[in-house]
Amino acid sequence: MKFSFGTLLKEALSGHRGWPRQWREPEPKPAYDVVIVGAGGHGLATAYYLAKEHGIRNVAVLEKGWLGGGNTGRNTTIIRSNYLCEESEALYEHAMKLWEGLAIELNYNVMYSPRGVMMLAHNEHDVRIFKRHVHANRLAGIDNEWLDPAEAKGFCPILNIDSRLRHPVLGAALQRRGGVARHDAVAWGYARGADALGVDIIQGCEVTGIRRAPSGEVTGVETSRGFIGAGKIGVVAAGHTSVIMAMAGVRMPLESFPLQALVSEPVKPVMPCVVMSNTIHAYMSQSDKGELVIGAGTDAYVSYSQTGGLHVTRHTIEAIAELFPVTRRLRMLRSWGGIVDVTPDRSPIIGRTPVPGLYVNCGWGTGGFKATPGSGHVFAATLARDEPHPIAAPFTLDRFVTGRLIDEAAAAAVSH
Amino acid sequence: MTDIRQLATDWDAIVVGAGPAGLAAARVLHSAGLSTLLIDENPAPGGQIWRAVTSTPLLDQSVLGLDYWAGLEPVRGAIGSGLAIATATSVWSADRGGQVGISCNGVTRMLTAKRVVIATGALERPFPVKGWTLPGVLTVGAAQGLLKSSGRVFSGRVVIAGCGPLLWLYAAQVLRAGGTIAHILDTTEAAQFRPASRGLAGFALSSYLAKGLALMAEVRRRVQVISRVTALEIEGQERATGVRFEARGRSGQVAADVVLVHQGIVPQVNLAMAAGVPYRWDAAQLCFAPVADESGQTPLARILVAGDGAGIAGWEAASARGTLAGIAAAQALGASGPVPNGRSERAQVRRKLRARGFLDRLYRPADAFRRPTGDVIVCRCEEVTAAEVEKGIDLGAIGPAQLKSYTRCGMGPCQGRLCGLTVTEMIAARRGLTPGEVGHYRLRAPVKPITLAELASLPADDAAVRAVVRN
Numbered sequence: 001m002k003f004s005f006g007t008l009l010k011e012a013l014s015g016h017r018g019w020p021r022q023w024r025e026p027e028p029k030p031a032y033d034v035v036i037v038g039a040g041g042h043g044l045a046t047a048y049y050l051a052k053e054h055g056i057r058n059v060a061v062l063e064k065g066w067l068g069g070g071n072t073g074r075n076t077t078i079i080r081s082n083y084l085c086e087e088s089e090a091l092y093e094h095a096m097k098l099w100e101g102l103a104i105e106l107n108y109n110v111m112y113s114p115r116g117v118m119m120l121a122h123n124e125h126d127v128r129i130f131k132r133h134v135h136a137n138r139l140a141g142i143d144n145e146w147l148d149p150a151e152a153k154g155f156c157p158i159l160n161i162d163s164r165l166r167h168p169v170l171g172a173a174l175q176r177r178g179g180v181a182r183h184d185a186v187a188w189g190y191a192r193g194a195d196a197l198g199v200d201i202i203q204g205c206e207v208t209g210i211r212r213a214p215s216g217e218v219t220g221v222e223t224s225r226g227f228i229g230a231g232k233i234g235v236v237a238a239g240h241t242s243v244i245m246a247m248a249g250v251r252m253p254l255e256s257f258p259l260q261a262l263v264s265e266p267v268k269p270v271m272p273c274v275v276m277s278n279t280i281h282a283y284m285s286q287s288d289k290g291e292l293v294i295g296a297g298t299d300a301y302v303s304y305s306q307t308g309g310l311h312v313t314r315h316t317i318e319a320i321a322e323l324f325p326v327t328r329r330l331r332m333l334r335s336w337g338g339i340v341d342v343t344p345d346r347s348p349i350i351g352r353t354p355v356p357g358l359y360v361n362c363g364w365g366t367g368g369f370k371a372t373p374g375s376g377h378v379f380a381a382t383l384a385r386d387e388p389h390p391i392a393a394p395f396t397l398d399r400f401v402t403g404r405l406i407d408e409a410a411a412a413a414v415s416h
Numbered sequence: 417m418t419d420i421r422q423l424a425t426d427w428d429a430i431v432v433g434a435g436p437a438g439l440a441a442a443r444v445l446h447s448a449g450l451s452t453l454l455i456d457e458n459p460a461p462g463g464q465i466w467r468a469v470t471s472t473p474l475l476d477q478s479v480l481g482l483d484y485w486a487g488l489e490p491v492r493g494a495i496g497s498g499l500a501i502a503t504a505t506s507v508w509s510a511d512r513g514g515q516v517g518i519s520c521n522g523v524t525r526m527l528t529a530k531r532v533v534i535a536t537g538a539l540e541r542p543f544p545v546k547g548w549t550l551p552g553v554l555t556v557g558a559a560q561g562l563l564k565s566s567g568r569v570f571s572g573r574v575v576i577a578g579c580g581p582l583l584w585l586y587a588a589q590v591l592r593a594g595g596t597i598a599h600i601l602d603t604t605e606a607a608q609f610r611p612a613s614r615g616l617a618g619f620a621l622s623s624y625l626a627k628g629l630a631l632m633a634e635v636r637r638r639v640q641v642i643s644r645v646t647a648l649e650i651e652g653q654e655r656a657t658g659v660r661f662e663a664r665g666r667s668g669q670v671a672a673d674v675v676l677v678h679q680g681i682v683p684q685v686n687l688a689m690a691a692g693v694p695y696r697w698d699a700a701q702l703c704f705a706p707v708a709d710e711s712g713q714t715p716l717a718r719i720l721v722a723g724d725g726a727g728i729a730g731w732e733a734a735s736a737r738g739t740l741a742g743i744a745a746a747q748a749l750g751a752s753g754p755v756p757n758g759r760s761e762r763a764q765v766r767r768k769l770r771a772r773g774f775l776d777r778l779y780r781p782a783d784a785f786r787r788p789t790g791d792v793i794v795c796r797c798e799e800v801t802a803a804e805v806e807k808g809i810d811l812g813a814i815g816p817a818q819l820k821s822y823t824r825c826g827m828g829p830c831q832g833r834l835c836g837l838t839v840t841e842m843i844a845a846r847r848g849l850t851p852g853e854v855g856h857y858r859l860r861a862p863v864k865p866i867t868l869a870e871l872a873s874l875p876a877d878d879a880a881v882r883a884v885v886r887n
Contacts, residue, residue, distance in 0.1 A: 021811065
């Protein structure tokens, strides 16, 4: 069913009984041309673009839990493209352009809201590096502007710019086109789109091994629901990528950390934009429900536990309570964690691997959500053509051998 | 109110909850010479059953009864023993390492203990029927809290609906206190008498039988009891004005100013679950309970559970289980002081559990009252109806966590306490699984909503500073 004003009106008048299921629950087929491991936003987007733009429809997306239940459903949904290096600017701006038309492309309201993302500078070092980002971005045609403290407060009135704070606001970099989207809707929209094009999304199906032919290329995956043959395998498993890749004997330059977020009780609109602070690993926005969504930093140690240390949350909240004094009496309702996979240069890995037929898309660290459409788009092209999409080309796995790194430690916005 | 800033940081044992189990555990640990802190959210120790036992205005002991006044000695004993007690203090976090997050009057602390005894007691099972969220509808437990702490009974026409021992006890207490009850709508299922009777021998040997029969007779003399109620609907627009019901195949209606509902109690497991204690589905009591041995030791070395929070068995068993948990913890810590052997408590627990089988079966809430349908609200915080929950399940939600993102069910201020069991049972029934396979909402600290300021004011120790400040 195509969603439109007409269908909405018809359903509204008939008690909303005619809405169909958004995707099937298929049994796995014996084999597929392409098997994607991981039904998060990136994996589903990959499958969608494979089917839509490359005509490869005999595709399965395998998911251990349920679709969108990993980092896609656990992040704070920030979208921006103000990265420093040209390679990253191209990648994230590609994603941003796709975000801008995504609801129409998918015929699904992903609730993309370009309300502006403001990154606070708390010390001289922050000021210089953010100004450098502003200049670099503007040269690349990407919007980013420098605000002094008063202007920052003008953009976000509840911000405390008192100069005596532990973390005073010395200015801010603002990307007005940045914003947020509804995380579940992104996964659901891509799932619905991919399913309609014939992709099998198989939930509750854990990959336990990768089978290879004597000559080395992949032949399929062992799963909790039996063997599934595959011409090509794309691993898009975020924090568990190293675990999956190890099944094919590939060691990944990844560390997996828990990253936490929490929400307050809902209140009326007080926060018109997204505010981030690299220095104190804190970011905050307000959901449509009215809850303040607060992101904290990563734990200092690696772990696969989807919880994080309380001291990390405390550190974030201490700064949030000072920067936004109006939040002090709000109650914290829920907290959760996700596992983020971090590379040494804080940039993702997209492309081929030493194993023929095995492709990987990982290393998005704490900022993968914003890249979802772009990541899926370039990874699908790479999978389909067996050569990197031009935008993905610099993000190879072997850059950690050649040394051509893409250092985004400063722009990644959360200290790793 | 306790000034928790004055409390030491490191303890041998921290006991969470000062009801019968917590008081007993703390008594053993304190007498054994271990540094022990007893924490409770209420203004005074006693838990729900002995709420306000040192301050209640209802001094005529016949009103609240012997079981209530049995709390006077343990509560006074704890206060007078030199045991450290933090009252009006919430515990919002506990972990396997023995770290406990507490909060009182805007001050927050992290304490550590070599052993944590979680004795968080029980809460009332959700009773989702049409109209249960209207003003004027309370649970029997809430009404009993008012009676104990303030000596209050409701004026106007009071209708009590549901089943379970607490319902009869409260009704008797209200009548003795001079209150009135217009009707009791008893939802106990006739079909449960026969299966329950298998446990009758164990029950008859306990003190419950005589107590229960006397209470019911006392209430029935003065209140019109309508039994075999199979359907309930609370009526009213702005507030409850009446109850419509079906009993013995006939429908009826009674007017009401206050409606009190109750269908048994279930363990309050949020803190234990958030600490990482594994849990299991108790098919007899239809609830989740933490996994623990007879002395309350969980698979996590530093964490024990005691009392009704470990499985419903009543206050005497809770007290005995508290003692057993205290003994286990004291022995594990190599206490220098005297530690009782626990033999009589062990026997007491077994006796009470034997008697319990009959009650659990007889007062097993009917399926229709546990798994609502249609526009009955399941999650009152987010106003999610049963139909919406069913639709989410049909759309493919495989568990409570996924249902959250479909419906927002369980995402409000009660943190899933009031809908958790309903949602699990609805998913299980609709997907043909056991509730144990479906599981509960994933719980994490803070298990009580604390303010940002409280969390921000948490003093940071060296380890915490090292963990976030990188060189």
